[in-house]
Every structure is written in C-alpha cells, then in structure tokens.
Amino acid sequence: MSSGSGSLSRYIAIRILLVIPMMWVLLTLVFFLLRVAPGDPVSAAFGGKLSEDALDVRRHNLGIDRPLIVQYLEYLGQVAHFDFGKTISDNRPVLDLVRDNGGATLTLTLGAFLFAIVVGLPLGRLAGRYRDSWGDIVIRIFGVLTYAAPIFWVGIMLVLLVVKLFPSWPTSGMASPITIFTVQPKTHILLLDAIFSGDGTAISDVLKHHVLPCFTLGLLLSGVIIRLVRVNVIQAMKGDYVEAARARGISERAVVRRHAFRNALVAVVTVIGLQVAATLAGAILTERTFNWPGLGTQLVKYILARDYIAVQGLVTFFALIVVLTSVTVDIINGLIDPRVRY
Amino acid sequence: MTDIVDERVDPVNMPGDVVLEARDLRVWYATDRGPVRAVDGVSFELHEGEILGLVGESGCGKSTLGRGLIGLLPEGSARDGELRFRGTDMLTLKPREQHAMRGRDLGMIFQEPLTRLNPLMRISEHFAETLKTHDKSISKAEIERRSLDVLRVMGIPPTRFHAYPHEFSGGMRQRLMIALTLVLRPPFVVADEPTTALDVLVEAQIIRILHDLRANYRTALLLITHNLGIIAEACDRVAVMYAGEIVEIGDAREVFSRPKHPYTRELLRSTISLRTTGLNFIEGAPPDLVEPPPGCHFHPRCPDAMKVCATRHPVEREHAGGSRAQCWAADFKDGLAADVPESERAPLNREEISVADEA
Numbered sequence: 230m231s232s233g234s235g236s237l238s239r240y241i242a243i244r245i246l247l248v249i250p251m252m253w254v255l256l257t258l259v260f261f262l263l264r265v266a267p268g269d270p271v272s273a274a275f276g277g278k279l280s281e282d283a284l285d286v287r288r289h290n291l292g293i294d295r296p297l298i299v300q301y302l303e304y305l306g307q308v309a310h311f312d313f314g315k316t317i318s319d320n321r322p323v324l325d326l327v328r329d330n331g332g333a334t335l336t337l338t339l340g341a342f343l344f345a346i347v348v349g350l351p352l353g354r355l356a357g358r359y360r361d362s363w364g365d366i367v368i369r370i371f372g373v374l375t376y377a378a379p380i381f382w383v384g385i386m387l388v389l390l391v392v393k394l395f396p397s398w399p400t401s402g403m404a405s406p407i408t409i410f411t412v413q414p415k416t417h418i419l420l421l422d423a424i425f426s427g428d429g430t431a432i433s434d435v436l437k438h439h440v441l442p443c444f445t446l447g448l449l450l451s452g453v454i455i456r457l458v459r460v461n462v463i464q465a466m467k468g469d470y471v472e473a474a475r476a477r478g479i480s481e482r483a484v485v486r487r488h489a490f491r492n493a494l495v496a497v498v499t500v501i502g503l504q505v506a507a508t509l510a511g512a513i514l515t516e517r518t519f520n521w522p523g524l525g526t527q528l529v530k531y532i533l534a535r536d537y538i539a540v541q542g543l544v545t546f547f548a549l550i551v552v553l554t555s556v557t558v559d560i561i562n563g564l565i566d567p568r569v570r571y
Numbered sequence: 572m573t574d575i576v577d578e579r580v581d582p583v584n585m586p587g588d589v590v591l592e593a594r595d596l597r598v599w600y601a602t603d604r605g606p607v608r609a610v611d612g613v614s615f616e617l618h619e620g621e622i623l624g625l626v627g628e629s630g631c632g633k634s635t636l637g638r639g640l641i642g643l644l645p646e647g648s649a650r651d652g653e654l655r656f657r658g659t660d661m662l663t664l665k666p667r668e669q670h671a672m673r674g675r676d677l678g679m680i681f682q683e684p685l686t687r688l689n690p691l692m693r694i695s696e697h698f699a700e701t702l703k704t705h706d707k708s709i710s711k712a713e714i715e716r717r718s719l720d721v722l723r724v725m726g727i728p729p730t731r732f733h734a735y736p737h738e739f740s741g742g743m744r745q746r747l748m749i750a751l752t753l754v755l756r757p758p759f760v761v762a763d764e765p766t767t768a769l770d771v772l773v774e775a776q777i778i779r780i781l782h783d784l785r786a787n788y789r790t791a792l793l794l795i796t797h798n799l800g801i802i803a804e805a806c807d808r809v810a811v812m813y814a815g816e817i818v819e820i821g822d823a824r825e826v827f828s829r830p831k832h833p834y835t836r837e838l839l840r841s842t843i844s845l846r847t848t849g850l851n852f853i854e855g856a857p858p859d860l861v862e863p864p865p866g867c868h869f870h871p872r873c874p875d876a877m878k879v880c881a882t883r884h885p886v887e888r889e890h891a892g893g894s895r896a897q898c899w900a901a902d903f904k905d906g907l908a909a910d911v912p913e914s915e916r917a918p919l920n921r922e923e924i925s926v927a928d929e930a
Contacts, residue, residue: 469686476643476681477701477751478674487700488689495691566691567735 240563244556255548256308259541260301269293270317273535291317293537304541316531316539323542326527331546332418333403334523337446338505338512340439344447345454346501352451353458357493358485360463368455376452380511384445384518391441399438401520408434442519446511450504457500461493468492495566502558506551587619590759590791591640594653598632598639601647607860609635611815612652614887619758620785622792624806624823626799626838630857632815633795637761640793641677642669656759675705678757678790682764684745688736695733697751705755717754724787725750725780742773749780756788763795778805799842803827811835814858814868821894831896831905833875867899870919875900879915 268276271287279287288294307314313323356368375383388400399405403419404412408431412422420439423431465471466489474484513525524543531539563569598610609632617623627633639650642661654661656676661669673679681687688697698718702709719729725746736744745765752760762781766774782805784790794806802809802823809827810820811834819832830836840851855872858864864871870880877899885897888907902908903916 469681469683470689472643473679473681473687473748474689474700476641476673476679477704477755478671479700479704480670483700483704487692491691492689568690568737 237563240569241560244559248552248556251552252545252549253305255552256305256541256545257301259544259548260304261297263537263540264297268535270535270537273533274318308545313542313545314538316536316542318531318534318536318539323539326539327524327542327546328417330522330524330527332416332421333521334509334512334516334525336418336420336439337442337515337521337523338508340443341446341450341508341512341515344443345450348447349451349454350458350497353455353497354462354485354490354493356455357459357462357466358489360459365459369459372452372455372459374452375448376456378449380445380449380514381518383448384442384515387441387445388518398441399434400441403438403522404431404435405438442515442521445518446508446515449511450508453504453507454497454501457497458493461496462489465489465492491565495562498558498561498565502554505554509547509550587789588657589616589655590619590657591793592616592653592655593640594655596636596639596650596652596654598635598644598648598650600635600645601649602861604861608815608863609648609860610639611860611863613812613815613817615810615817615820617759617791617793619791620789621808622782622785622794622806624802624809625793625795625812626797626802626809627812628838628857629797630860631812632860633797633812634763636812637679637763637793637795640759640761641673641679643673643679671705674701674752674755674757676757676759678752678755678760680745680749680752680760680762680765683768684748684765685741685768687748688744690736693733693735694731694747697747698754701751701754718750721750721754722747724753742769742776745769745773745777746780749777753784753788753790757790759791759793760784761793761795764797765794766796766798766801774801781805799827799839811838814863815860816868816897818869818898819894819896821892821896825892825894829892829894831890831894831901832869832898833873833900834869835896837874867897873900876919877903877916878919879911881919883911 269288270293271284271291275284275287285294293300304314311324315322316326352368352371356365356372359365391398391400403409404423408423409419411428412419412426412431415422415425420435423435426432462485466485468489470492471484471488474488475481479488509525512523513529515521516523516525517529524546528540528543528547531543559569593616594614596610596613597608599606599608601607611632613636615623625633625636635644638644640654642650644650650662652662656672661672664672688694692700695715695718699711699714702714702717715732719732722729722732727743727746727750731739736747739747745768749765765781766777769777778801781792781794784792794801796802806823808821809823810817811826811832812818813834819826819830819835821831826835827839830839834853837851837853841853843850853872858868858871864881865884866882867873867876867880867885870876873880879899883899885899885902887895887897888902889895890901890905890907899908899911903911
C-alpha cells in the first residue's frame with residue numbers, strides 16, 4: 230500500500246537514478262547539434278585572417294578534424310570521469326568556469342523563483358477564488374503584462390526608474406568592488422560567502438544588488454504562476470469533492486485552502502518545474518541587462534566563439550539544473566499527491 | 572451487514588415528528604432567456620425515520636429540489652416559499668446560519684462517489700475536518716471513536732481509516748460518503764441517486780444500508796432516484812415529480828398499485844422486468860422550464876388529456892387511499908371536480924395538443 234514511507238523512498242530513488250540516462254541523452258544531443266551548426270572554433274577565431282590551409286592545421290591540432298564518433302566517444306569517456314575539458318578559446322577548465330560563475334546564476338534564479346512564488350501563489354489563489362471580481366481583473370492584467378513584457382525592456386525601464394528615484398541603489402553587477410575584494414571565496418556563491426564572513430555591510434550590499442535582477446526575472450515568472458494558479462483553483466472549485474465538502478458544512482475558507490488550493494497545486498508544481506528552463510533562458514537576458522557575472526553571460530560569449538568544449542560543458546550544467554528540478558518536482562508531487570507514488 | 576441491529580435505538584415503524592416541511596417551495600435559476608422554474612411550488616413533509624422516494628425523468632427538477640432543501644445551489648439561483656426544519660423556516664435565516672446547518676442538520680449523499688472525496692486527503696482527515704467544523708473542542712480520541720463507530724456500521728474495517736480515497740472501490744467509497752454524512756448524525760439526509768454509478772450487487776448493499784438508517788439513526792431520508800424498483804424496496808412514501816412539480820405523492824405501495832396521475836401510470840408502465848416483452852415509453856420530452864405549457868404541465872404528453880387540462884392548472888387533491896395528486900382526469904374519475912363543466916371534459920384532440928405545445 231502506498232501509505233507506507235517505503236514506497237515513497239523507492240519512488241525518489243527511481244527518479245534520481247533516471248537522471249543518468251537523461252543526462253546521457255542531453256549530452257549526446259548537445260554534442261551533435263553543436264557540430265551540425267555551421268562554423269567551428271577555428272573559423273570563428275581566425276576566419277578571414279588566416280589561409281584555409283593554416284586553419285586546417287589548427288583544426289588538426291585541436292583534433293576536431295577527426296571522425297565525429299571518435300570525438301564523441303572520447304568526450305563521453307572524459308565526462309564519465311567528471312572531466313569536462315578546457316575551453317578552446319581561452320584554455321580555462323570548464324569546471325572552474327562553472328564554479329566561478331555558476332553561483333551568480335544560481336542565486337539570481339533562486340531569488341527570482343522565490344519572488345515569483347511569494348507573489349504568484351497568493352495572487353493567483355485570490356483571483357481564482359474571487360473570480361471576475363475587480364481584484365481578479367486587476368491581478369489578471371498584472372499577470373498578462375508581466376508575462377508579455379520582454380525582460381530586457383522591463384530591466385532597462387526599472388534601472389532608469391531606480392536611478393532617477395534612488396540614485397544610490399545599485400543597478401549593475403553583483404556587489405561593489407570593495408565587497409568582492411574583502412569577502413573570502415569559500416563556496417564561490419557570493420551571497421553565501423558574504424553571509425559566512427558575517428560582515429553586515431557586505432551582506433546588505435550583495436542583497437541590494439540582487440533585488441533588481443531577481444525582481445525583473447521573477448516578474449516574468451510570477452505572471453505565469455498567477456495565471457496557472459488562478460485557472461487551476463477555478464477548476465478545482467468546480468470539483469465534486471469541493472461541493473461535497475460544502476455539503477458537510479465546511480467553511481468556505483477551509484474549502485478553498487484544504488480542498489481547492491491543494492488540488493490546484495498538483496498541476497501548478499509540474500508547470501512551475503517546466504518553467505525552470507524558461508527562467509534559465511530569461512536569466513541569460515537578465516544577466517546581460519544587469520551586467521551580472523553569471524553563466525549566461527559566459528555562455529553567450531562562448532557560443533559566439535564556437536567553443537565546443539565550453540558550450541558543451543555549460544549546456545550540460547544548465548541541463549543538469551533542469552533535470553534536477555524535474556526530479557524535485559516529481560518528488561514534491563509525490564509528497565502532495567498520494568496517487569503519484571509507485 | 573447483519574450486526575447493525577444491536578446499535579439500534581428502538582426500531583420503530585411508525586413515523587415520528589415532522590423533521591422537514593416544504594410549503595410552496597420554489598427554486599429558480601437565472602438564465603439569459605429568463606428564470607428556469609426548476610422547482611415550482613412543491614409542498615411535502617418528511618417525518619423522523621421516514622424514507623420518501625422522489626422519482627421522475629431526467630430534467631424534471633429532482634436534483635434541484637434535493638440541493639434546494641439543503642441550500643447547496645449554484646450562484647444565480649434563488650429559493651422562495653417556506654422550508655421548515657423542525658419548525659424554523661430556513662429561508663428566513665442568514666446565509667451563515669444556513670451554512671452552519673449543513674452537515675449538522677442537513678446531510679447529503681451524492682451520485683458519483685468516486686470523485687466526492689478529496690484525493691489528497693486521508694479518510695481520517697476527512698472525518699476530522701468534518702467533525703471539527705461542527706465541534707471545535709472535539710478531542711482526537713473522540714474523533715476516532717465516532718468515525719470508527721460509523722465506519723463499522725458501514726462495513727469498513729478500522730485498519731483502513733488512514734488510507735487514501737483511491738485505495739477504495741466505488742461501493743466502498745459510497746459507504747465512506749454515507750459514513751461521512753452520518754458521523755454528524757443529521758436528522759435529515761438527501762441521497763441523490765446514490766447508486767446510479769454502482770453495479771447491481773453494490774446497489775443492493777447501499778440500498779440496504781439506507782433502508783436501515785431509519786432504525787439506526789431515526790434519519791429522515793429523501794431518496795432521489797429514477798429506479799422505481801429501489802423506491803418499491805426501500806421507501807415508505809413516494810413523490811412523483813414532473814416539470815418542477817410534485818404531481819403525485821403518497822404511500823409507496825398505494826401509489827404503485829393504484830397510480831392516480833397518468834404520468835405515474837405511464838412511468839410505471841415504462842419499467843423493464845424479466846417478463847417485459849415490449850418497451851413502453853412516454854412520447855415527447857419534459858417541457859422547457861423557462862416557459863412551461865399552460866394548464867397542466869403534462870397535458871401535451873398526456874394520453875388522458877381533456878380540454879380543461881390545456882387551460883387550467885390542476886389542484887392538488889387527496890384521493891381515496893390517501894394519495895394526493897394534481898390531475899383533472901383523476902379528479903373526475905374519483906368524482907372530486909364537480910365544479911368543472913361537462914364540456915371541458917371532452918378529450919383534447921391532437922391538433923390542439925400540438926398548438927398548446929408550441930405556445
């Protein structure tokens with residue numbers, strides 16, 4: 230019977246084991262898509278500057294003139310040992326890249342998520358419960374606008390507004406130079422490092438820098454969550470069990486909270502998980518707008534350089550985050566919905 | 572299900588006090604075309620420990636009446652008339668007072684047991700929520716004791732108390748729904764086609780449980796169904812509904828053996844049994860409840876229709892045997908409508924029927 234905890238841990242274990250084949254498929258896709266796309270690192274760096282023969286010599290030295298299948302198997306072998314290689318264009322280990330810039334992307338995305346959930350869940354629930362009221366209409370308009378507005382535009386407008394109203398508020402980068410200089414890099418996640426340093430001004434400096442980017446990115450996501458929660462609450466309110474609960478005299482507040490909202494969450498959690506991919510894409514734009522030292526900025530740079538190794542490594546990292554989120558979503562769903570466990 | 576008997580409060584066959592009394596009750600829905608008179612002037616009373624069956628075609632207002640009685644109506648609907656629960660007119664109460672009566676005084680058992688339990692909540696949580704709603708200070712032990720008591724009567728083993736709804740079969744879920752309704756001991760319960768979604772064996776079991784309620788809890792039960800066999804088996808009295816009105820009401824055996832209203836008669840003729848050789852049906856469909864036909868609502872489909880039926884609405888009259896019916900034809904047969912002139916008794920011809928139908 231699924232009421233035992235044994236089946237839930239089994240379910241979680243299966244979910245986590247499934248990450249391995251998923252990552253393999255993703256790795257393979259990224260590997261071949263990159264090489265099918267026109268251009269290569271050599272032509273991107275020296276195209277038009279060197280003769281075709283000289284370019285071929287460099288390609289040979291890099292080993293990218295060998296058959297694809299040989300390169301593929303070699304790369305897989307490396308990855309199996311957690312060796313993602315060094316970037317072609319500036320010879321940095323990919324893992325260092327992820328370590329140095331991954332933290333910035335992580336705190337940006339998590340902050341945006343937190344904001345979106347804190348704003349989106351209650352507003353969506355309110356709109357769904359008081360359907361077609363004035364509040365609902367205002368919330369719906371808010372949801373559509375935030376979803377439709379392009380990130381870079383919202384970001385730039387916010388920067389303009391903040392610069393005008395609060396000139397001292399930071400609008401670029403992840404921290405003041407002084408903070409970056411003083412905080413010891415232990416976890417390479419600046420926010421955590423600042424907290425570990427115990428330095429109050431450093432913590433508030435890093436947090437202040439997070440506000441605008443997280444707000445900008447979170448706004449986009451909150452629009453999605455609002456609409457999703459609203460529709461699912463409305464759907465759940467029509468449920469037979471909601472009517473049955475009312476027939477037992479259960480108060481409207483409890484009906485919404487315990488019956489409608491919880492059932493709505495099942496669908497919402499799944500879609501929020503899928504939104505992680507969209508948020509990462511949005512993070513790249515947000516990072517550019519706020520000069521944020523994250524992986525998105527790096528990824529754009531290496532894509533332009535056709536740096537196979539760097540792009541493979543970074544995309545794998547992004548994919549890993551998406552896969553891990555989907556596992557987390559499955560686990561959360563398993564915890565909310567007893568029917569999911571197997 | 573035989574061990575039910577030992578918990579009984581004196582099995583009394585005589586009905587007790589009046590629990591519920593409806594006088595000229597109306598439930599109308601708002602639509603773009605105007606109000607739908609889903610229940611249009613219904614009067615009846617229900618005693619403690621009595622089972623009243625409510626039959627009629629789909630769309631004649633049975634379910635609306637059932638929901639109207641416990642106040643579980645959608646937005647854009649309104650109730651009017653009188654609806655007394657133990658003497659108090661519920662329609663004069665504030666919405667909050669009406670809400671508080673649901674569950675505690677007025678229970679409801681629904682048609683589709685599979686979707687009526689919250690899939691994310693354990694059975695125990697359903698019971699705890701229900702009991703706590705009506706008694707804030709109830710203890711955990713008391714919740715468990717009362718829940719397991721009623722579950723035992725329904726034949727659900729106590730080991731399943733903490734299970735989730737999806738771990739039960741359809742018949743078990745309907746018994747759970749009944750248990751969840753009865754744990755509050757409401758004096759009045761509406762059962763809206765409680766067995767329609769279940770197979771025959773389970774149906775018999777559920778009907779047996781409902782039938783035993785009157786002895787176990789002295790519950791007054793309104794049993795809505797379109798299965799006349801269930802009525803004959805389980806009900807003391809029966810009300811036949813057509814186009815938002817109760818056209819005939821009386822002792823179940825009397826109504827079934829000597830139906831007064833042509834609609835009741837035709838409905839009985841339409842039932843199927845093992846000896847059925849041909850299918851009988853009533854031509855046409857129930858009328859549009861936004862603009863019901865003038866006179867008797869049934870006259871366009873009635874084989875006994877007379878001239879008077881198309882113009883004057885019949886009056887409810889008590890007939891020999893104790894049944895009450897709204898029908899001119901039955902009145903004449905039993906010599907009750909002396910004031911209507913002879914000329915009005917001529918059969919309504921087909922052309923007039925179709926004209927009246929369009930009107």
